[in-house]
Amino acid sequence: MRFQTKLxxxxxxxxxxxxxxxxxxxNGQEVTAHCPNPGSMMDLAQPGMKIWLEPNDxxxxxxxxxxxxxxxxxxxxxxxxxxLPNKVLLTALKxxxxxxxxxxxxxxxxxxxxxxxxxxxxxxxEGSQIGCYIEVKSVTLSRLSGRAEFPDSVTTRGxxxxxxxxxxxxxGHRAIIFYLIQRTDCTQFSLASDIDPTYTNAHIxxxxxxxxxxxxxxxINKTGVTINAPVAITI
Numbered sequence: 001m002r003f004q005t006k007l008x009x010x011x012x013x014x015x016x017x018x019x020x021x022x023x024x025x026x027n028g029q030e031v032t033a034h035c036p037n038p039g040s041m042m043d044l045a046q047p048g049m050k051i052w053l054e055p056n057d058x059x060x061x062x063x064x065x066x067x068x069x070x071x072x073x074x075x076x077x078x079x080x081x082x083x084l085p086n087k088v089l090l091t092a093l094k095x096x097x098x099x100x101x102x103x104x105x106x107x108x109x110x111x112x113x114x115x116x117x118x119x120x121x122x123x124x125x126e127g128s129q130i131g132c133y134i135e136v137k138s139v140t141l142s143r144l145s146g147r148a149e150f151p152d153s154v155t156t157r158g159x160x161x162x163x164x165x166x167x168x169x170x171x172g173h174r175a176i177i178f179y180l181i182q183r184t185d186c187t188q189f190s191l192a193s194d195i196d197p198t199y200t201n202a203h204i205x206x207x208x209x210x211x212x213x214x215x216x217x218x219x220i221n222k223t224g225v226t227i228n229a230p231v232a233i234t235i
Contacts, residue, residue, distance in 0.1 A: 001084060001087045001088045001091055001224050001225050001226065002223055002224035003054050003068060003222075003223060003224055004054065004056075005054055005055055005056065006222075007052040007053060007054050007068055007069065007222050008025065008026075008052065008053050008054075008055060009025075009026055009050065009051075009052055009053075009071075010023040010024060010025050010026070010031075010033075010050075010051050010052070010053050011023065011024045011048055011049065011050060011051070012045065012046070012047055012048065012049045012051050013030065013047060014045075014047055015035055015041065015045040018035065018037075018038050019034060019035050019036075019038065020032055020033075020034070020035060020063075021033045021034075021035045021045075021051075021067050023051065023053060023065070023067070025053075031053075031064070031065050032063060032065075033053050033063060033065035033066060033067045034061075034063045034065070034066045034067065035067050035080065036066060036067065036080065036081040036082060036083060037067075037080045037081065037082050037140075038082070039082065039140075039151075039152055039153055040152045040153040041080065041140070041152070042141055042143075042152045042153070043141070043142075043143070044070060044078060044080065044140060049070055050070070050071045050072075050073075051067055051068075051069060051070050051071070052067075052068050052069040052070075052071060052222060053065040053066065053067055053068065054066045054068045066081075067080055067081075068080065068081055069220065069222070072185070074185075076183070076184045076185040077183070077184050077220040077221065078140055078182060078183050078184075078220075079138075079140070079182035079183075079218070079220055079225055080140065080182075082138045084138070084182065084225055085136050085137070085138045085180040085182065086109070086120055086121075086136050088180060088218065088225050088226065088227050089120075089121070089134075089136055089178065089180060089227065090107070090109060090121070091226070091227075092216075092226075092227040093107050093121065093123070094107065097227055098214070098216075098227075100214070101123065101132065101134075103125055104123035104124060104125050104132055105124075105125060105126055106123065106124040106125070106126070107121060107122075107123055108121065108122040108123070108124075109121055113133065113164065113168070114164035114167060114168075115160075115164065117160070117161065117164050119133045119134065119135060119164075120134055120135055120136040120178075121133075121134040121136070122134075130172065130173055130174065131168075131173045131174070132173065132174040132175075132176065133165060133168045133173060133174065133175045133176070134175075134176045134178050135161045135162075135165060135175075135176070135177050135178065136178045136180060137150055137151075137158070137177065137178065137179050137180070138180060138182055139179050139180060139181045139182060139183070139189065139215075140152065140181075140182050140183060141192060142183060142185065142186055143192075145185075146185065146186055146187050146188060147186060147187075147188045147189070147190060148179075148181045148183055148186035148188070148189045148190075148217075148231070149189070149190055149191065149192040149195075150179055150189070150191060150192060151192060151195060151196050151199055152192065152195065153195065153196070154195065154196045154198070154199075155196060155199055156198075158196075158199050158202075159196075159198055159199050159202040161177075162177065162199075162202040162203055162205070162206040162211065163202065163206070165177060165206055165211045166205070166206045166209045166210075166211055168211075169209055169210040169211055170209070174212070175206075175210070175211045175212065176211070176212045176213070176214055177203070177206070177211060177212070177213050177214075178214045178215075178216075179213070179214070179215040179216075180215075180216055180218065180227070181215065181216070181217040181218060181231060182218055182220065182225070183217070183218075183220075184217075184218070184219070184220050186217060186231070187217070187231060187232070188231060188232045188233075188234060189215045189231050189232070189233050189234070190233070190234045190235065191203060191235055200235070203235065204235065207235075213233060213235075214230070215230065215231045215233050216228060216229060216230055216231060217229060217231050
């Protein structure tokens with residue numbers, strides 16, 4: 001997934017009201033950017049951080065900049081846009097990048113299912129009525145060097161998704177919870193049980209009932225984000 005326009009560097013002044021971030025450009029100009037991340041962004045919104053903004057000239061948008069990346073001093077990146085994982089995975093599915101899913105040739109994003117829910121992707125193989133339901137989670141939290149964690153705050157909605165996926169398996173379909181790490185500095189993944197033990201318990205129950213877990217990291221740079229490789233999972 002490539003960014004639509006060339007990113008420009010800035011320093012974060014503050015993030016507030018969830019979707020707003022005041023930033024200082026290299027020339028000293030202060031601008032307000034859209035923050036495409038409604039979560040807690042634990043440890044990812046510290047004043048002074050080097051960030052990358054995507055400018056736009058869309059007259060329909062009130063804010064002319066969108067916050068896309070954080071860059072650490074060691075050159076590692078973190079993607080802050082929670083809508084990107086679905087786009088990244090869609091590209092990977094279309095190109096057969098995920099080997100365990102490459103036999104599915106029908107890809108349906110955003111399908112209604114369960115109890116007033118939408119599944120991120122519903123896949124089918126030619127001639128088969130058994131679907132593969134995929135729920136995607138964006139992972140940005142890392143409190144221990146090299147290890148990514150999910151969630152970064154209590155997520156009742158996330159626990160509901162796991163319950164819905166369990167019912168999918170009980171109905172004879174395949175179900176996957178897919179964690180996509182939007183960081184370039186992590187080689188393992190685990191659940192943040194101390195942050196949301198209810199979610200962890202829901203995950204463990206879903207796994208016991210047949211819901212699969214996949215976790216991949218990403219390649220991130222100033223031009224775009226692409227899926228990379230499977231990451232070791234410790235629950």
